[in-house]
Amino acid sequence: xxxxxxxxxxxxxxxxxxxxxxxxxxxxxxxxxxxxxxxxxxxxxxxxxxxxxxxxxxxxxxxxxxxxxxxxxxxxxxxxxxxxxxxxxxxxxxxxxxxxxxxxxxxxxxxxxxxxxxxxxxxxxxxxxxxxxxxxxxxxxxxxxxxxxxxxxxxxxxxxxxxxxxxxxxxxxxxxxxxxxxxxxxxxxxxxxxxxxxxxxxxxx
Numbered sequence: 001x002x003x004x005x006x007x008x009x010x011x012x013x014x015x016x017x018x019x020x021x022x023x024x025x026x027x028x029x030x031x032x033x034x035x036x037x038x039x040x041x042x043x044x045x046x047x048x049x050x051x052x053x054x055x056x057x058x059x060x061x062x063x064x065x066x067x068x069x070x071x072x073x074x075x076x077x078x079x080x081x082x083x084x085x086x087x088x089x090x091x092x093x094x095x096x097x098x099x100x101x102x103x104x105x106x107x108x109x110x111x112x113x114x115x116x117x118x119x120x121x122x123x124x125x126x127x128x129x130x131x132x133x134x135x136x137x138x139x140x141x142x143x144x145x146x147x148x149x150x151x152x153x154x155x156x157x158x159x160x161x162x163x164x165x166x167x168x169x170x171x172x173x174x175x176x177x178x179x180x181x182x183x184x185x186x187x188x189x190x191x192x193x194x195x196x197x198x199x200x201x202x203x204x205x
Contacts, residue, residue: 006021014058016086096120
């Protein structure tokens with residue numbers, strides 16, 4: 001798998017820390033292994049995981065702001081784990097209410113020695129951290145109006161809320177409360193159809 005990952009990463013045009021490809025391979029290997037006994041993700045094929053989980057997370061890397069990142073509804077750790085591996089100088093809190101999925105995140109953070117990752121078992125709306133975040137990010141969690149309802153208060157002053165979406169979310173944007181300004185960008189994921197991924201970056205007015 002490591003060769004396939006290295007090839008895929010080269011198509012992103014990003015720089016990665018030493019050993020990142022090996023860590024990504026361990027992450028996906030462990031995800032496939034856990035998936036055999038715990039339903040963590042619908043994607044089962046390791047090669048599909050490279051596109052559907054790894055690259056689909058890493059395309060959001062240029063959208064991160066500041067040093068403190070909150071990944072809400074992280075599931076099995078996406079996009080938070082790939083981003084944390086890529087950005088060791090930033091701190092990441094990964095929140096999900098599903099105990100089995102957070103156990104997997106804890107396992108990976110310990111296995112890879114990710115000291116910049118804090119797994120949290122909590123519903124997003126119930127989470128009460130000490131401070132707000134420079135970037136709040138969510139991938140395939142829910143409609144935009146629901147996202148800002150349950151997690152908008154976690155966005156710090158001058159912070160951003162990055163919602164990773166599939167197709168351009170026309171109807172969701174129409175329902176977004178007026179107190180949020182937004183910019184939509186297309187994200188091109190190598191191996192996936194162009195126009196199938198978008199990011200909505202929101203800022204509170």
